[in-house]
Amino acid sequence: MLYMMMLNWVMSTILIFLKHPLSMGGVLLIQTIIIAMMSGMLYTNFWLSYILFLIMVGGMLIMFMYMTSIASNEKFMIPKLTMILFMFSMMLSMITAYFIDTSLLTPLMKINMSSQLETTKMFKLSIMKFFNHPNFMFSIMLMMYLLLTLIAVVKITDKKMGPLRQK
Structure with missing residues (x-):
């Protein structure tokens, strides 16, 4: 890393x-x-x-x-x-x-690394990592963003208007 x-x-x-x-x-x-x-x-x-x-x-x-x-x-x-x-x-x-050297790391960073190892152990126990409690809002926001982007692209590239770049 x-x-x-x-x-x-x-x-x-x-x-x-x-x-x-x-x-x-x-x-x-x-x-x-x-x-x-x-x-x-x-x-x-x-x-x-x-x-x-x-x-x-x-x-x-x-x-x-x-x-x-x-x-x-x-x-x-x-x-x-x-x-x-x-x-x-x-x-x-x-x-x-x-x-x-890892001994130069501050004790706070060592504590953070150990807590990160604990959370990764908890995440490995989870079957659906992105749809569980901590991350489900992120997944929903990503889906809404992609839907909004799809609608915007469809509205911008209307068939009646032709291509975006005209010669």
Whole structure:
């Protein structure tokens, strides 16, 4: 988990220096994969993280189509400074993650980790994790949001009006 957080931090710092939409999309895709894996490990169930990943990739595909229609012939080159910064920050984060000792953690974080282990044991006993008491409101809100989004998309793309982009 610590390595994933460090990798996410490195990707966030690299995203600041990127200018090409393709490289930004690649970094955003890597960050989405890392966050989906972290949330899957945290909840001990990968369904929610899988759904969020698919939603994010769908949005990125739409943005990719939009960017290719605007700037189709733009060249993609990786600057040397960005590559050096990526390698340096990657090595620094891996060395830092390797040398971090769990004894340096504060007692509050140790208590939080032990209580988190207890809650994961309780979640593993549950058969339907996302529809039980703590998470059922989130599931209902997600369903309502998706229904509202579906209705909005149907209203925006009316058959009488034609396509969104006209030539």
